Amino acid sequence: MSTAEHAETNRRDFLYIATGAVGAVGVALTAWPFINQMNPDASVLALASVEVDLAPIAEGQEITIKWRGNPVFIRHRLAAEIEAANKVAVTDLKDPLARNANLPDSDPATDANRVVGGKEQFLVMMGVCTHLGCVPIGNEGEYAVVEGNTKHGGWFCPCHGSQYDTAGRIRKGPAPENLAVPQYAYLSDTKIRIG
Template sequence: MSAHDTAEPNRRDFLYIATGAVGAVGVVTALWPFIDQMNPDAATLALAAIDVDVSQVAEGQSIVAKWRGKPVAIRQRTAAEVKAAKDTALGQLKDPVARNANLPADAPATDANRSAPEKEQWLVMVQVCTHLGCIPLGQSGPYDGWFCPCHGSVYDTAGRIRQGPAPENMAIPPFKFTSDTTVRIG
C-alpha cells in the first residue's frame, strides 16, 4: 500500500462534492422558472368549479357548459329516456363501469350510477368521445343518445357506449345540485 492510497477523504474529494452540490443548486435555480410556469394560472383555477343554471332546460333538452376546457352536456331526460336507460341490462353494455367521478371507480354502469342522485332525469356528462376525443352529436343514433360521426361510436341516453370503437362510457364529472335549478360542476 502506497502513501497515496488512503481510505480517508482528502481536500480534492471535498472540492468535487462541493462543486457538484453548488452545480445542482444552480441547475435547479435556473430551471425553476420554467417548471413554475407550467402551473395553471389564476383564470384556470377559477374555473375549477362552475355553477350552471338549468332552470330554462325543458324535459328532453340539453345545454352544454364549458368546464376545464371540455364540453359538459347537461340533459333533462324524458321519462321514456330514463326508462330505456334503466331497462338496459349491464350485459348489453361494452363498458360495465359507471365512470362517475362521484362514485367508487368500480361502480357498475347502471342508469342510477350515471344520473344525478335523487334527480334521475338529469344527466351531467363530459361530452367527449372516449375513442379519439371527438365531440359526439346529442340526441342522435339508434339509442337517441349521442353519436360520434367521426368513427361511428354510439352512446345511449345515459352516455354509455353501445356500439363502435370507443372503449369506455363518457365520463361523469364531479357535480352536485346546489339547488333545484343550479348544478355545480367541479
Template sequence: MSATDTHEPTRRDFLYIATGMAGAVGAGAFAWPFIDQMRPDASTLALASVEVDVTQLQPGMSLTLKWRGKPVFIRNRTPEEIEAAKAVPIAELKDPVARNNNLPADAPATDADRAAGEGKENWLIMVGVCTHLGCVPLGQAGDFGGWFCPCHGSHYDTAGRVRKGPAPENLLVPTFAFVSDTKVRIG
C-alpha cells in the first residue's frame, strides 16, 4: 500500500469505534458517583458566606452568629471602647499582628487594622474562638473590657487583641465586606 491509497471503512472498523465509545460512556457512568461525592454538601456551600443585617445593633451592642461552624462576634463599639483600643501601644500587645484576613498577613495590630475600616471604625467582626484551646470567650468581660475566656483566663481588649493569659494570638478577623450601610457579608 502506498501513502496515496485510501482505505474504505469496513463493518469491523465501525464495531471498533462503537465498542470504544460504549466503553468510554460506561467508564464515565461508573466514575461519576466517585467524582460527585467529592463535591461539598449543600449545607457547606450555604455557609460559605452569610449576610447579616446590623441595623438593630446600637453602639455598645453585640451579635453572635454561626458561620462555618464557628461563632462570629459582631460588635458596634462605643466611642469610649474605640478610644481605649487606640490608646494601646503596639509594644504592649502580646501579639503585634492584626490577624485580619482583609489585610496583608504582616499588618500591625492597631485598632484601625482590626476594625471594619475607614468610616466604620465602630464595627468589629471576629471569629469568636479563643486562640488558646478553642473555647468561646464571653463578651464585654475581662480586665480590658473586651472578651474573657473563663476556661484558662485569656483576656482580650475592645479590639479583640489578646492582652493577658495563655492565648498566643489575637482573635481572627474573617474576610468580610459591608454590602450596604446596614448589611455585612462574612466569607
C-alpha cells in the first residue's frame, strides 16, 4: 500500500468516525426533551414529603391527606382498636407481612410492626385498596370495633368487598395484601413527616 492510499484510508476512517459521533450527538439531543418530559414536574416534587401535625386528631378520629396524589389515612386509634389488633395471630392473617416501608420486607404483620416509633395509637397507611386501587371506607366492615352503636377502626372497600382490620391488615375479600404503610418518621411527639 502506498503512502497516498494509506493517507486516504486514514482520512476515510476519520470521516466515518466523525460522522457517527455527530449522528450520535444529534440523536441524543433530539431524544433528550422526550426523556426529560418523563421526570416529575415541580408540583409532584414539592409533595415528595409532607409534614402532619397529629395534635388536632382526637382519639377515635381519622383524617385523610393527599401525598404524591394518593390518599393517606392517619387514625388516632382507641385502646379497644389496638387491643383487637393485638389479639389477632399473624398465622390467621391472609397477608402475614407488615408491608411497612420503615421495616424490612420480611417483618411479620403484628400490630406493633404496622406503626412507627412505638406510638401504636397513631396508624398511618396508604388509603388505596391493594386489590384494584379503590379507596376503602373507614369505620366499616366486620373487623371494626363496635362500642354501643358506633363502629371504630376497620376499613371496607365496597367495590369488591375487601375488609381490613383495625391495623389495616386484609382479613377478607379479594385484596392480596395489607394496606401499605408509607415511609414516615416522628419529628416530635405530635408531628410526623411522610416521605
